[in-house]
Amino acid sequence: MTTDSALWPSGKRNALLAIAVGGLTAGALDLTQACILFGRNIPLAIAAGLLGRAAFRGGAGTYVLGVFLHFFIACSAAAVYYLASRRLGFLKEYPLVCGLFFGAAVEEVMRLIVLPLSALHARGPYQLDDLIQGLLVHMVVVGLPISYSVRRFAK
Numbered sequence: 001m002t003t004d005s006a007l008w009p010s011g012k013r014n015a016l017l018a019i020a021v022g023g024l025t026a027g028a029l030d031l032t033q034a035c036i037l038f039g040r041n042i043p044l045a046i047a048a049g050l051l052g053r054a055a056f057r058g059g060a061g062t063y064v065l066g067v068f069l070h071f072f073i074a075c076s077a078a079a080v081y082y083l084a085s086r087r088l089g090f091l092k093e094y095p096l097v098c099g100l101f102f103g104a105a106v107e108e109v110m111r112l113i114v115l116p117l118s119a120l121h122a123r124g125p126y127q128l129d130d131l132i133q134g135l136l137v138h139m140v141v142v143g144l145p146i147s148y149s150v151r152r153f154a155k
Helices: 010-038 042-051 053-057 060-087 095-117 128-153
Strands: none
Touching (some): 010 128, 042 053, 053 060
């Protein structure tokens, strides 16, 4: 009988746990707040980033794709933070400050790079209150869960 530690070396197990907990927590919080602020069809808008405007008329499959893409992005952000924390120890030592900055960085990468390159080609001009709201929300619901997860689970 093999044990969990025999299948997964400790470092790899810790990395996967940190990324999974941080990414899934951030993804769930972010999707919940987006549905509250923008309506329950927000996963269709996420899928539209890949499929184009036709996704807004999509059904259950398109909705599930949007949810999957959202969590894929959140887990990717957690993986980036985890990998950066291997070289930059202060990311684990100061999760509050680093998490807030990381959440702001995630928001800016999404707004300035991902959305313009998506099938929606979303670009500004943006309203100041939308920019501030996006930054604050992502600092708290994305950056902090990821940074604290990496601090807690990454050895």
